[in-house]
Amino acid sequence: MAQAQTVQTQTGPAVRDQQVRQVHHPFQAIGLTKAGRRGRSAVLLDLSFDARAGQVTVLLGPEGSGRTTALRLALGLERGQGTALFHGRPYRRLSRPEREVGVVLGEADRPAGHPGRRARAHLRMMAAAAGVSARRADQLLEQTRLAPAAEHRLRTYSPGMNRRLQLAQALLGDPSTLLLDEPTEGLSPKNVEWFHAFLRAFAAGGGAVLVTLRSPQQAAQLADRVVTLELGRLMADQPVEEFRRTRLRDEVSVRGPQVARLADLLAAAGAAVRHEGGNVISVEGLARTEIGELAFQHGILLHELADRVVEHAPAPGPRPPEPAGASLAKATVALGPGETVTTQVVVPTPPAPGGHVLPARRETRVLHPLLFDEDD
Amino acid sequence: MHALTYERRRLSGVRSSWLVPVVVLGASAVVAVLTVRQGAAAGSPAADPLRVLTAGLPLLPLPIAALGAGVVGALSAGHEFRHPAPLALLRPLRRRLALLLAKLVTVGVFAGLLGVGTLVLDAVVLHLGHHTAAARLEAAVLHGHVPVALGGYLALVVAGGWIGLLGAVLLRSAAAGMLVLIMVPVLVEPVASALLGSGAARGGGDGVLRWHRFFPVDGTHAWLYGALSGLHSGTTVSDAGLAVAVAAPVLMLLLAYLVLLPRRSAL
Structure with a gap:
């Protein structure tokens, strides 16, 4: 001035x-x-x-x-x-x-x-x-x-x-x-x-x-x-590349009658798999083509295979009821190198109305992939 | 900013600016016809040609055209509050002033045309319905003796439009503007008679009686502005007095608004 x-x-x-x-x-x-x-x-x-x-x-x-x-x-x-x-x-x-x-x-x-x-x-x-x-x-x-x-x-x-x-x-x-x-x-x-x-x-x-x-x-x-x-508070002011890296992740949504079997295979291949309910799973860490090939090799029928961009903090929505306390330690461990201070403050989302209240918001982010790894 | 263009386009784009003249012209033609017939049925003294021309109704405090102009004026201001222009197009002070002036000019012209329109239409009615009265008036007009009351009538119609506009601008709603317009004749009379000081003498009664006379539901009441519509006004006010009575409310509202204008954020 x-x-x-x-x-x-x-x-x-x-x-x-x-x-x-x-x-x-x-x-x-x-x-x-x-x-x-x-x-x-x-x-x-x-x-x-x-x-x-x-x-x-x-x-x-x-x-x-x-x-x-x-x-x-x-x-x-x-x-x-x-x-x-x-x-x-x-x-x-x-x-x-x-x-x-x-x-x-x-x-x-x-x-x-x-x-x-x-x-x-x-x-x-x-x-x-x-x-x-x-x-x-x-x-x-x-x-x-x-x-x-x-x-x-x-x-x-x-x-x-x-x-x-x-x-x-x-x-x-x-x-x-x-x-x-x-x-x-x-x-x-x-x-x-x-x-x-x-x-x-x-x-x-x-x-x-x-x-x-x-x-x-x-x-x-x-x-x-x-x-x-x-x-009302400024949480982050970042260029879009950084925003994408820290706030969003790519997922592949897979639908089909035999996804449970596919989920095991994918987990074995090192991908993070999350059940969306019914016969839909979300896969993180593998590209769409790779998933498709894997399914083809094992003769698994697929109905849908689509890329999606989701937030790091999943929106509070329908979640399988889980005893949240059990996996807290794992959840913290699984926080990858990509998790910076910025993302941590960005995350808070109001808990789902009517749903069970999770002990801390930070854990909700990574809770599900890990849990489903165990489940399947 | 082209305030006049804006206002002209605004006025021509809404339906009310077409509906109101149609209603006003229709109503005043009907009233004119009824007045002519009433005179003919009574046989004796034919209806005042002036009253036929202006379609004066004893019941209404103002001529029909003035009320119509008031509606258009009030809607013109109300529009800016109900459908505000996108943000600060109209927020700086000089723009609001320019817009107000444009509205006054547009509504004034509109009201003037409306008044002339009713006069012309009613003149046709009078010509067809009552030859002798029409002939006398026409001869007078041809010789250049236009009754002063006709000018007063037009002034009253324009003032009606402006009072509606300013009332709505002041109170930020079209309905409020119409209420102001209807209230003005009711309020003007006690003020005028108090100012003239002769009201009591002419009324011949005490204050309570006079107040009773000003009660607007009274059908036989003679309105102050009635003199401009060929109705027989109870008060005999001079032409200058009538001019003041017409102009004063407009000026007072305008002054009140100009005092408020800088303190407001919208029109």
């Missing part, structure tokens, strides 16, 4: 602007904090991170982790402590905010505007509010693939279309930074894919993208950088 100030005193406004852009990131959150109500713990505690030009930054966290609060604080829509700077300026100080920052907030299942309006009329109206021509609105309808439905009323729009219209709205001023709050939540896989492609292309064009997400798998697909939030 001090550097930018000295530059300002010496040079003209255009050069100054250029210098400021070079010094500051498109988005910089500094100590965003929101106190909890009535003595509850803070909704968001001292969150600092930045989003860089040409990158997709994902703010990742489960529901209630404070991602949306962070965005709303950054935009000045909520009161709190800390600040967020867009190219070195708070949002309310931007002279033409729509030219610098495009924002997609709100839910996908609500229309982007008055439900009785037609999409083209609505977007043209917003174009006037943003001070751009109606042609730009039509162009964006094409770009978001809404042109065929441009004359339909907003109440007939699906969640995916709502989201794309909201995106078109945010893009009207041709901003260099995009802020999106769960843009892909509740959307069909095809729409999710389209959104990912669009945001990646936007970043590739030199823009900065900040997206909040809940799903680590989506984050791994979309992000260049992943900022993980948990209960």
Whole structure:
């Protein structure tokens, strides 16, 4: 900042602007904090991170982790402590905010505007509010693939279309930074894919993208950088490669009538096998082709063989009831070299409602493969 | 930001801006026809041509067109609260001011057109239904003597639109804006008579009686603004007094809003 100030005193406004852009990131959150109500713990505690030009930054966290609060604080829509700077300026100080920052907030299942309006009329109206021509609105309808439905009323729009219209709205001023709050939540896989492609292309064009997400798998697909939030605290801020290495693992899901036999063979071959219930197993440590070959060699019939990416901490879901205490020691031993401090803090997940409570979260991660090794 | 373009596109894109004029024109034509017939049935003194033109109803505190303009104005403001524009497009102070001005201009023009539309339609009704009265009025208009009350009527319609708009902006809801519009004539009269100081003398009674006269459910009550619709107002206020009575609520609401504007985050 001090550097930018000295530059300002010496040079003209255009050069100054250029210098400021070079010094500051498109988005910089500094100590965003929101106190909890009535003595509850803070909704968001001292969150600092930045989003860089040409990158997709994902703010990742489960529901209630404070991602949306962070965005709303950054935009000045909520009161709190800390600040967020867009190219070195708070949002309310931007002279033409729509030219610098495009924002997609709100839910996908609500229309982007008055439900009785037609999409083209609505977007043209917003174009006037943003001070751009109606042609730009039509162009964006094409770009978001809404042109065929441009004359339909907003109440007939699906969640995916709502989201794309909201995106078109945010893009009207041709901003260099995009802020999106769960843009892909509740959307069909095809729409999710389209959104990912669009945001990646936007970043590739030199823009900065900040997206909040809940799903680590989506984050791994979309992000260049992943900022993980948990209960309002910053847990990790890592490049996506590191994120993938520490938070996710590849598994192969195998289904068939004789998987129990296959599980023994796989375990003998050194893979970690986990029963998913019924006749499905998850295998870690062997590639899909190798499993297929092994099954073929032993004449085992398979119905399904598919790659999957799962979190290190399996989501609390249906688990076989196990006496958890027995395998604690083994579980700790089995923590591989890949387990770093970062992953350890990232892991906590709320215990499954109704399910039995495991003694510690850390063990749940590796409990099952080991147990099933013994079982089969 | 092109606030006027925005407001024009907003107004033309919602159904209410087409429905309201249709309803208003239809209702005022019906009232005009009924007024003409009532005059004809009574035989004696024909209905005041002015009352036919403005479709004045003794029951309503304001002309139908003013109420319609108020609905459009209130919806115009209510839209920004029910379907807010995506974030800060409209958040900086100067933009909110520009938007308010654009809304005032658009609603004003809309209300003016609505008023002229009702006048024209009712003039046709009058021409068809009551030749002699129409002929006299037409001759006067041809000679350039347009009744002042017609100008007052148009001003009242425009003011109705603005009161609806400003009321809705102040209270952040279209329904509240309509309530303000309906409350204004009720509140203006006691204030006006208190200010003029002559109300008591003319009323000839004490305060309680006067209050009773202002009770809006009373069907025979003569509204202050009625003078602008050819209804016989109980109070004989001068033209200047009427102009003040029309402009004062608008100005007061505008001032109240301008005081609040910098303290608000949305419109």
